[in-house]
Amino acid sequence: MLQPTSHGAVTDSVRPPEFSRAEHARVLATTAAGSVVVGYAAVAALLALVSSTAAHASFSTTGVLAAAAPGWLVAHHIPVRFDGGQLGVLPLLPTALVMLLVSRAAAGAADRLGLFEPLQARSVVFTISGAHAVVGGLIAFLMGEAGPVRATPAVAFFGCAAVSGVAAVAGVAQRCGLVEVLFDRVDPVARRGLRAGALALFALAAAGALLLAVGLATSWPTTSALFDQGGGTVGSGLGIWLLCLGYLPNAVVGAMSLTTGAGFSLGAVMVSPTAFSGGPVPAIPLLAALPEQQLGLLPAVFALPGAIGVLVGLALRTAAKSPATRVRAVLVAAMTAGVGMLVLAAVAGGNLGSGAFTPVTVPAGLAAVLTLAWIGLPGALVAWLAGPRPAAPPAPVQPPVVVAAEADEDDEDDEDDEVEYEEDAEELEEVAEEEEDDFDEPDGEPDREPAAPEDDEARDDPPLADKPD
Template sequence: MRYYAPSVVGPLAVLALAVVVMCLAVILIAGLRLSYLPGSIGQAWLSVNAAPMRISGVALANAPTLPAIGIAALIASRVRSATKERVSVLDLAAILTLLVGTSITLSAIALFMVTDASYVYAFEAPNPAAALFTPLGVHLVGFIFGVSPVVWRALARRVNLPELVVEATLAATRLLRNLLLVSGAVYLLLVALQHARVAEALASYPHLGWVGGLALVLLSLAYLPNAAVGTMAVLLGGSFDYADASVSLFSATSAALPPFPLFAAVPATVATWAPVLMLIPAAVLVRFVLTRSFSLIDATATATIATALALLLVWYTGGTVGAYGWVGANPWTCALAVFIWTAVAGFATWVIARFRGD
């Protein structure tokens, strides 16, 4: 295990140190008491790992996910570097054990810090399971992506798992990646078209100053993956829900939103031509099915795995936000839409191949 410790424990230890330095710098610059430091460190660790939090009785389960994506990418790069040579099952088990142990330990320390601070300050102790396992999920995603597909295929053969499962998982991952990239581009275009509403949101903070303005911009950037997932759900025919209201390509029920720049893309009404935008994910699906062949089982497996991954994305990018309730893509309509689109595309490709005798 000592051989893999620098590659696995190192990134999380450096991240924890960076959180400490950042919190200390903010407290010193703001002129706050150092007694805020432990609780701030614990809360910052949980926040950058997409864990839910509660402050002054207000739940914020919809955490920004860009930092978590960066952490997962860092872990993936280190795991890929550690496993680029020939590795055994025991090597993978050692890496996984180190990763899980370090993740749980650091998150448990953060949970203790926040719980201890909650007796004095506005912090509230989060749900212990969410505080421990939400960051762990982020770190496990990094591990999964860090192990190369070649190793996963070899591992599947070793445990007598059909290689179809690995191939379907890789295909579903690529499909969702492409859908998210396109959805993110569509979202940014919508924000650009609604620049007047963005200006109105910024005007709601007249005394923000350049430091506050920079913080608002960084926070908006941190929520971009959340916005991309919500946009993907809408483009596929699902809905984005907030404050007992929702918006889809077919209808919209409006509700007052906080003056946050990213909400500028949420329309109060939906144009009659909006369903035409479903051609965007349709184009992504067409390109996807043209790059590979499908059997009936392969199409079903890919659709099922894509649905499970979509639910995981919605769970990480959505959540309860105070009085607004659930803010994010509707989990069930998004999952249903992903399954239908992927299954229909795969089945159609299979039928065409059968008809042509391929």
């Protein structure tokens, strides 16, 4: 016999897989350990490639694995110290690659465990960030204070936890509904402002990259000469190329700050659209894009953030019918781009040893404020003027003729009723007066009682005094 089936019930094919606590913990532990091991192996493989191709470098597996420990911390954006000072200007490209690796690992764990609720993402995020924090603090502790490269254990612990935690949240945000929860808490106008702000930040980064490419192209002879100074071998050229590639995002952030007007400084060298101060710079081909003197056309870079602000205003001109609401969307976009610029500028600079090239400064606060102004002011003006205008209030509708005629008829009926009432009142008054006249005496004599009738005999009889005895 066929077993009956219940229509509309949730089948096992659409339910998320159910795991026991042991299996759940095993998946999380495997994911966290795998992200740490894969990242460490990637750093070790890169160092092995550089040392194997260098001309005078000695290659050993133990030495590469030992050198990968501080490299793993640098990839997590943890400052390291050495006898010559502190390396605080850390390359952003390895940090971005590590965050991408952790994000993919967190997303894979969420898929394997069938997580789909926001609160379920806590286990993945806490496990991955905790594993990276413990490994980072342990590496900094084992490096000690007497080694050639040192790091602070507390800074390594919390720094690794922060970097890996942000990456893990980004990995599970879409799968566990964190993005929907965030967007559900804001109105559609602010949602469009957030998207426009993210696009504005991306456009500002593209403008900085374009400015950097123009600088490298105009100074290509200097760039080529700096590559040749490295020794001319494959290993040295590869090392310089990897160094420039790792610091390429830092240079783009510096160019972004330059386009906004905040500029940047490298030791005694200070570059901005309106001011310039020369000095020595490291012999790195990437720095050949720096101008050697104040350029008259450098203030023209202000057209880039201004154009981005105009584009933001055009993109948000249809965000709402009210001009004030459109301006609010532009302000949300400007604040989003400003906060993004603040974070990027804060992590792009730092100390560079103890020589003449330190510190490398990208003024984060000034760059963020200028970014907000470049996006907000032209964007608000364009959104206010180019958007739809609110419709004028409709003219008052005149009452139809039929209604007016009915009203006139009602007024005439009321007047007729009043006339009839007055005529009735006059008739009643006349009737009352006639009745009063019937009761009154003529000629105005006073009213008296009628005399009683007398007998004939009484009339004929004289008075008693006149009668004979």
